[in-house]
Every structure is written in structure tokens, then in C-alpha cells.
Amino acid sequence: MKTIGxxxxxxxxxxxxxxxxxxxxxxxxxxxxxxxxxxxRSEPKTFDPLLVDEDASLSIxxxxxxxxxxxxxxxxxxxxxxxxxxxxxKDGRQITFKLRHGILFSxxxxxxxxxxxxxxxxxxDPALHSSTGDSFRSGSGAVSTKIVAPDEIAIxxxxxxxxxxxxxxxxAIMSAHSPKKEAAVLxxxxxxxYKAGSSVLLQRNPNYWKKDSKGRRLPYLDSIRLDIQPNRxxxxxxxxxxxxxxxxxxxSDYFDRLASSSPGLAHDAGATxxxxxxxxxxxxxxxxxxxxxxxxxxGNFRRAISQAINRDDLARVVFGGxxxxxxxxxxxxxxxxxxxxxxxxxYRPDAALERLKADGFHxxxxxxxxxxxxxxxxxxxxxxxxxxxxxxxxxxxxDLGKLGIKVNVVTLDFPSLIERISQKFNxxxxxxxxxxxxxxxxxxxxxxxxxAEDHAWNPQQKSPATAWEAEIDxxxxxxxxxxxxxxxxESFDRVQEIVAEQAPFIYLVNPNALSAVAASVEGAxxxxxxxxxxxxAERLTVNGTTRASR
Amino acid sequence: xxxxxxxxxxxxxxxxxxxxxxxxxxxxxxxxxxxETPNAPPSHQHWLGTDDVGRDRFARVLYGTRxxxxxAPAAALISTALAVLVGGLAGYLGGIWLRLARGFTxxxxxxxxxxxxxxxxxxxxxxxxxxxxxxxxxxxxGVLGWAASARVxxxxxxxxxxxxxxxxxxxxGLHGPRLFFVHVLPNLKPVLYAQFWISIPVFIxxxxxxxxxxxxxxxxxxxxxxxxxxxEGLISFREEPWKLAPLLLLIVVMTSFQLLLSNEEVTA
Numbered sequence: 001m002k003t004i005g006x007x008x009x010x011x012x013x014x015x016x017x018x019x020x021x022x023x024x025x026x027x028x029x030x031x032x033x034x035x036x037x038x039x040x041r042s043e044p045k046t047f048d049p050l051l052v053d054e055d056a057s058l059s060i061x062x063x064x065x066x067x068x069x070x071x072x073x074x075x076x077x078x079x080x081x082x083x084x085x086x087x088x089x090k091d092g093r094q095i096t097f098k099l100r101h102g103i104l105f106s107x108x109x110x111x112x113x114x115x116x117x118x119x120x121x122x123x124x125d126p127a128l129h130s131s132t133g134d135s136f137r138s139g140s141g142a143v144s145t146k147i148v149a150p151d152e153i154a155i156x157x158x159x160x161x162x163x164x165x166x167x168x169x170x171x172a173i174m175s176a177h178s179p180k181k182e183a184a185v186l187x188x189x190x191x192x193x194y195k196a197g198s199s200v201l202l203q204r205n206p207n208y209w210k211k212d213s214k215g216r217r218l219p220y221l222d223s224i225r226l227d228i229q230p231n232r233x234x235x236x237x238x239x240x241x242x243x244x245x246x247x248x249x250x251x252s253d254y255f256d257r258l259a260s261s262s263p264g265l266a267h268d269a270g271a272t273x274x275x276x277x278x279x280x281x282x283x284x285x286x287x288x289x290x291x292x293x294x295x296x297x298x299g300n301f302r303r304a305i306s307q308a309i310n311r312d313d314l315a316r317v318v319f320g321g322x323x324x325x326x327x328x329x330x331x332x333x334x335x336x337x338x339x340x341x342x343x344x345x346x347y348r349p350d351a352a353l354e355r356l357k358a359d360g361f362h363x364x365x366x367x368x369x370x371x372x373x374x375x376x377x378x379x380x381x382x383x384x385x386x387x388x389x390x391x392x393x394x395x396x397x398x399d400l401g402k403l404g405i406k407v408n409v410v411t412l413d414f415p416s417l418i419e420r421i422s423q424k425f426n427x428x429x430x431x432x433x434x435x436x437x438x439x440x441x442x443x444x445x446x447x448x449x450x451x452a453e454d455h456a457w458n459p460q461q462k463s464p465a466t467a468w469e470a471e472i473d474x475x476x477x478x479x480x481x482x483x484x485x486x487x488x489x490e491s492f493d494r495v496q497e498i499v500a501e502q503a504p505f506i507y508l509v510n511p512n513a514l515s516a517v518a519a520s521v522e523g524a525x526x527x528x529x530x531x532x533x534x535x536x537a538e539r540l541t542v543n544g545t546t547r548a549s550r
Numbered sequence: 551x552x553x554x555x556x557x558x559x560x561x562x563x564x565x566x567x568x569x570x571x572x573x574x575x576x577x578x579x580x581x582x583x584x585x586e587t588p589n590a591p592p593s594h595q596h597w598l599g600t601d602d603v604g605r606d607r608f609a610r611v612l613y614g615t616r617x618x619x620x621x622a623p624a625a626a627l628i629s630t631a632l633a634v635l636v637g638g639l640a641g642y643l644g645g646i647w648l649r650l651a652r653g654f655t656x657x658x659x660x661x662x663x664x665x666x667x668x669x670x671x672x673x674x675x676x677x678x679x680x681x682x683x684x685x686x687x688x689x690x691x692g693v694l695g696w697a698a699s700a701r702v703x704x705x706x707x708x709x710x711x712x713x714x715x716x717x718x719x720x721x722x723g724l725h726g727p728r729l730f731f732v733h734v735l736p737n738l739k740p741v742l743y744a745q746f747w748i749s750i751p752v753f754i755x756x757x758x759x760x761x762x763x764x765x766x767x768x769x770x771x772x773x774x775x776x777x778x779x780x781x782e783g784l785i786s787f788r789e790e791p792w793k794l795a796p797l798l799l800l801i802v803v804m805t806s807f808q809l810l811l812s813n814e815e816v817t818a
Contacts, residue, residue, distance in 0.1 A: 408768060411768075
């Protein structure tokens with residue numbers, strides 16, 4: 001009895017030690033993510049996921065919001081999230097989602113089709129003024145929802161919306177019943193603390209539904225601390241000191257400095273969807289001389305200017321090689337929508353001069369004159385404070401100087417610039433950038449339709465001023481009303497070709513997505529789509545032991 | 551003249567002389583872009599390296615110095631003339647004119663000048679050459695920078711108005727513009743000189759401030775303001791100390807002006 005008792009005690013002790021070790025190890029695996037720290041460049045304006053329209057709030061929505069489908073920031077493919085599957089009706093007016101079972105909000109309330117219906121109704125409420133909701137407004141009439149089953153919901157639109165499924169990447173589902181309202185979330189993290197002007201602390205959502213391939217519950221990280229820091233110098237200093245783990249977007253100057261001191265930490269993911277471009281004022285009522293209006297209305301003149309700009313130099317000198325010469329409205333990084341038949345306009349000043357001569361321009365003593373004898377001179381306005389754009393304007397000034405064209409570069413404070421280019425039209429040429437977050441061309445409807453406010457070179461036309469603008473209008477409407485991706489692609493390819501032929505916008509460069517990721521961050525895979533560095537935040541871990549001054 | 555003042559005078563003269571010799575010292579000019587070597591360190595070809603788009607920094611410092619040093623005194627002249635017109639005349643006339651002028655001057659001084667400059671700059675025509683833009687920038691600075699000097703001058707002229715020699719001149723039948731130009735203005739000279747010298751560094755720094763905001767002299771024309779914009783990246787100081795050259799030159803010239811100024815102020 002005595003021997004048996006001793007053996008039993010030993011066995012019990014062994015089992016206790018074994019299971020303790022297993023439990024500790026499992027707990028360590030599940031809880032070993034640590035805290036990720038990075039900066040928001042401005043104060044988040046809202047925590048309501050349906051009202052988000054600026055970078056800081058977008059970042060928080062991305063980290064806390066649960067969505068039905070998610071665009072994979074790396075493959076650019078649409079992936080199921082809260083919805084297991086979805087179908088779009090043939091007429092493109094209805095999308096039906098089949099939802100996952102057993103999902104809970106961060107406060108423990110269950111997720112169902114009712115929450116999706118509630119979110120859509122709130123999103124489409126005109127009184128809410130949601131910019132996310134605006135992208136779902138396809139025609140007159142209301143958007144309705146139909147709960148088919150607790151795990152199935154149909155959303156019906158008054159008119160077809162092309163690429164409607166991808167729009168749900170931006171819709172964070174809210175709880176219909178939780179008293180915590182927007183604080184109850186379905187994403188990997190939830191807001192735990194907000195100190196105005198200082199920081200936002202996000203903590204792991206204990207009810208997050210996703211697990212990794214080994215069955216461990218995501219996210220790995222315990223928390224994310226977002227410090228509000230608008231100063232980029234300070235942000236870089238703090239990163240170098242090891243106080244931050246990520247810098248989501250870097251300027252090329254900072255990138256090069258970091259790459260030279262710590263090459264492993266600087267990441268260049270390639271060309272973004274953003275572009276910098278210039279255009280000429282073609283507004284009929286603009287207070288500019290008639291002969292200049294005639295230059296700017298000429299496709300030959302615009303193409304000649306485009307040919308006389310050395311885009312390779314812009315990318316190499318201004319962006320230190322961290323940009324690609326732009327081809328058109330779609331970046332080469334947009335895998336599906338880019339028209340691969342188009343090439344970068346080559347730098348050919350001789351060809352540009354020939355093209356100008358065809359329009360009656362002539363060179364005399366190094367100065368270009370038009371057929372009426374007016375010396376060719378115009379100003380380019382751009383926003384003060386944007387160093388890359390100011391540098392590009394100076395380089396364009398020199399490039400065009402070689403053709404005998406005198407360019408005056410004018411930098412203006414942003415409100416004055418916007419007033420000139422969108423209200424008074426008192427400018428000749430402008431240089432600005434387009435921050436594109438949407439892969440789908442529907443996101444550019446407000447630019448290409450001749451009646452649109454953002455049709456920068458000649459906005460809000462009652463009827464298209466030129467035949468090629470009428471053709472763009474037709475093609476853009478055709479792609480927007482079709483649900484066949486192939487037909488949509490054909491239409492938008494042709495739009496890109498017309499833009500290349502007519503050069504209403506002279507595209508200059510697509511800057512690269514530059515970021516910094518500390519060695520302590522494991523699992524990071526920076527991409528070109530926003531949020532570049534933390535798009536897979538649920539799978540990131542921070543190793544505290546390797547966190548040190550860089 | 552004490553040693554410090556002599557030294558300051560020598561520095562200002564030397565800087566002016568070197569900047570006037572810019573065409574000879576930097577024959578490539580301030581605008582030529584050596585695109586193969588942007589942001590280059592100092593070399594035999596580029597003594598102070600090149601800027602972001604490959605322009606020779608030494609040439610830009612020389613030409614920028616010339617522009618800032620020549621046009622700041624011109625702007626100072628405009629502002630001092632306006633100050634005489636408003637402050638000097640109001641002080642001489644006294645009474646309601648003096649009160650009106652002081653009220654107007656106080657109102658003008660209370661305006662946020664930087665925003666005023668930005669607004670005025672935005673209203674100017676766009677299609678002007680860089681040289682004209684330089685002239686416009688300093689002209690605007692001169693036109694908007696008279697108020698502080700006018701206040702000082704109005705007080706001085708007010709004091710003169712009640713002085714014995716003015717009373718004697720009046721008693722002798724002298725009045726109107728002749729009294730102002732023959733007796734009042736010559737006695738305001740020391741204050742005028744002091745205000746003129748004070749205004750020069752103020753306008754140089756104002757242009758530098760506008761330049762830092764990207765609203766100063768138009769590209770490709772250099773000025774101290776546009777040159778100082780290169781210092782925005784604080785982290786690079788130790789790595790690229792040659793970028794500090796325009797700042798050092800600005801400090802040396804400003805200090806020299808202050809040393810020159812002290813004596814004028816004592817005289818005033």
C-alpha cells in the first residue's frame with residue numbers, strides 16, 4: 001500500500017508538472033504577441049466606423065472593424081470574412097451574403113443578419129452624411145435589406161453598382177442590440193483607452209472569431225498603442241530610438257537615411273495607386289488670354305508638353321528612385337485595371353517640338369512662339385509645403401525651358417490654390433496629386449465624368465465640351481452599369497487610351513509605398529495598399545527582447 | 551568706431567562684394583540642374599555640394615545673398631518712407647491727426663502679419679517671372695512693414711512739434727510743408743536711420759519665413775529663405791553639415807547688422 005501510494009503520488013506529481021508545462025506553453029503561445037506601437041499623424045475625428053473619412057480614423061476602423069469581405073492588401077483579391085460566401089444577382093442590383101455562425105461582438109453579443117441590416121440602414125441614412133455610404137448610392141430610391149435567414153441577408157440597390165462586393169471592405173458591421181454601440185466590434189482589436197491629443201490604446205478582442213492554421217485564436221498581439229504625432233521628424237527619431245515599431249508611410253528622404261543606417265528596417269513595396277500629375281486650365285470662362293486658352297485646348301500642345309517632361313529624372317531625382325514614371329490614371333500596381341498596352345510617354349523633346357510645329361508654333365532665338373507671335377509662357381500652381389511637388393515643378397520648368405517655353409512656378413497656400421482651381425479658375429496650369437485608395441475605376445467617376453466637380457481641367461460641364469470627353473463619359477457610364485468584369489475592363493481600358501492620347505492630365509509619377517518596420521515585429525509584409533504595414537495586424541507579433549535602440 | 555563695429559562693417563562689405571561677384575565665382579549659375587548628382591556632398595566642382603535637384607549650392611548661396619542683401623534695404627526704404635508719411639506727418643500735425651494715425655498704426659500692428667502676407671501673396675498675379683516675383687515679395691514686405699517705424703516716428707515728431715526751435719520757426723512765419731521739410735524732417739534723421747537699419751534684418755528674416763513656408767521668392771531664383779528650407783530635415787544635420795552654410799551666413803550677417811545698428815541707435 002505504501003509503495004503504491006508513493007507511486008501514485010509520483011504519477012500525480014508528474015501529471016501535474018506535465019499539464020502545467022503544456023498549459024503554460026499554450027498560454028505563452030496565445031499571449032506572446034506583445035504590444036505594437038506606431039503613430040497616427042492626426043487626431044482621429046471619430047470612432048464611428050460609418051463616419052470615417054480621414055487617415056487616423058481609417059486606421060482605427062481597419063484594426064477594430066469586422067467586415068463581411070476584405071480586399072487582401074497583398075493579392076488584391078476579395079476574401080471572405082464575416083460572410084462565408086456571397087452572390088450578386090444578374091442584374092447587379094442585389095447582393096446576398098451567407099454569414100458565419102457563432103461569432104460574437106467584443107462585448108459578447110451575438111452577430112447575425114440583423115446587425116448587417118442595421119448597419120446598412122444606418123449607413124444609407126441621408127441624415128448621417130456618411131462618405132462610405134455615398135459609394136453605395138447608385139440611383140434614385142432607397143437601399144433595402146431582406147433577412148432571408150438568421151445567417152443570410154440580401155441587400156437590394158435601386159440601380160446596379162459595378163464592383164459592389166468590393167465596397168463592403170469599407171463597411172464595419174455594427175451591433176444592432178449592444179448598448180455599447182460602436183464600442184462593440186467584430187474586428188481583431190477594440191478601443192480600450194483614448195487620450196485626446198496623446199494616444200489611442202487598442203486591446204485584443206477576446207471574442208475575435210479567427211484562428212490561425214494551428215488553431216490558435218487571433219490576434220497574436222496583446223495591444224496596439226497609437227501615439228498621435230503629426231511631426232515626421234519626431235516620428236523618425238522615436239522609431240530610431242526603439243520607441244515605435246512601425247512607420248506606415250515614409251518620405252523618400254527619410255527612407256534613404258534609414259536604409260543607409262539600418263537597411264533591414266526600410267521597406268519599399270513598389271508603386272502605389274497614387275499619382276502626381278499636372279493639367280492645363282480648359283475652362284471656357286477662365287480669366288486667361290484667348291490665345292493661351294487655344295494652346296491648352298490643343299491635344300497636340302498637351303501631348304508635346306507630356307513628351308518634353310523627363311519622368312525618369314523626376315522619379316530618380318525627386319523620389320530618389322522610389323517612384324515609377326506614371327503611365328496614366330491607373331498605376332501599374334493595380335493588377336486588374338491597368339491597361340498593359342500603354343507605355344510610359346518617352347522623353348522626346350525633339351518629337352515634342354515637331355508636334356508643336358504642327359500646331360503653328362516656332363522657335364526663334366531660343367524662345368517658342370505661337371502662330372500669332374505670342375511667346376509661350378505659362379504658370380504652374382502647386383501647393384506650398386509639398387517638397388516633392390515643388391521639386392517636380394522646378395524640373396518641369398527646366399525641361400520645358402529646353403523647348404523655349406517659359407514656365408513660372410507659383411506655390412500657394414492650399415486654400416488659395418483650391419479656390420483658384422475649383423472656384424475662380426484663375427490659373428493656367430496646376431500640379432497636384434491624387435491619393436487613390438480604391439482599385440476599382442468607379443472610385444474615379446467623380447474625375448472622369450465631364451459633369452463632375454473634380455473633372456479638374458474643365459469641371460461641371462452641362463454637355464461635354466469635346467468629342468473625346470463625351471466618349472469618356474459614355475465609357476465610364478458603361479463600365480459603371482455593367483456587372484461583367486470583362487466588359488468593364490474593356491471600357492476602362494479604352495478610357496485609359498483616350499487619356500493617353502489627349503493628355504488632359506499629364507501623369508508624372510506613381511510614388512512608391514515606403515515604410516519602416518522594426519526587427520522586433522514578426523510577420524510584417526508591407527504592401528502598396530493602405531494600411532501598408534499593418535494590413536495583417538492580427539498575425540503580427542512584437543518580440544520585446546529584440547526591441548532596442550536602432 | 552569700435553573694433554566690433556569695424557569687424558561687422560568688414561563682414562557686410564565682404565559678403566556684399568562676394569555676392570556681387572557671383573557671376574564670376576559661379577559661372578554655371580543658380581538654376582542649372584546637375585541631375586546626375588542631386589544632394590551631392592562638397593566636391594571640387596560643387597564647393598558646397600548640390601541641392602535636391604542637383605543645383606550648385608555655392609552658386610545659390612551667392613545669388614541668394616545678393617538678392618536678399620540688395621532687396622531687403624530697398625524694402626526698408628519703402629517702409630521707412632511710408633513711416634515718415636504716416637507717423638512723421640501725423641506727429642508734426644498733432645491733434646486728431648496724431649490720434650487717428652496712432653489708432654490706424656495700432657490696428658495695423660495688431661494684424662497677424664504672416665497671414666496678411668500669405669493673403670496678399672495669394673492675390674498677386676501668377677504669371678510673373680522669378681525676378682518680378684522677388685521684387686513683388688520685397689515690395690509687399692516693404693508696404694506692410696511700416697507700422698512699427700511709424701509709431702516711433704510719430705512720437706519723435708510729436709516731441710519736435712512742441713520744441714523751442716519749432717516754436718521759433720513758427721513765430722518767424724514758417725509753416726506748412728516748408729516747416730516740415732526744413733526743420734522737422736532733418737531732425738528726425740537719426741530716428742529714420744535707426745528705423746531703416748532695424749528694418750533690413752527684419753525683412754530678410756520675413757522673406758526667410760515666407761520662403762520656409764514655400765511662399766517667398768519664386769523658383770528657380772534663390773534667396774536666403776528658400777535656401778533655409780533645406781534645413782527642414784533635422785536628422786541630417788550631423789550627416790550633412792554643409793547644408794548649414796546658408797544658416798551660418800544669415801547668422802553672421804544678421805549679427806553684423808546688429809553690431810552696426812547699435813551705434814545708430816545710440817546716435818538716435
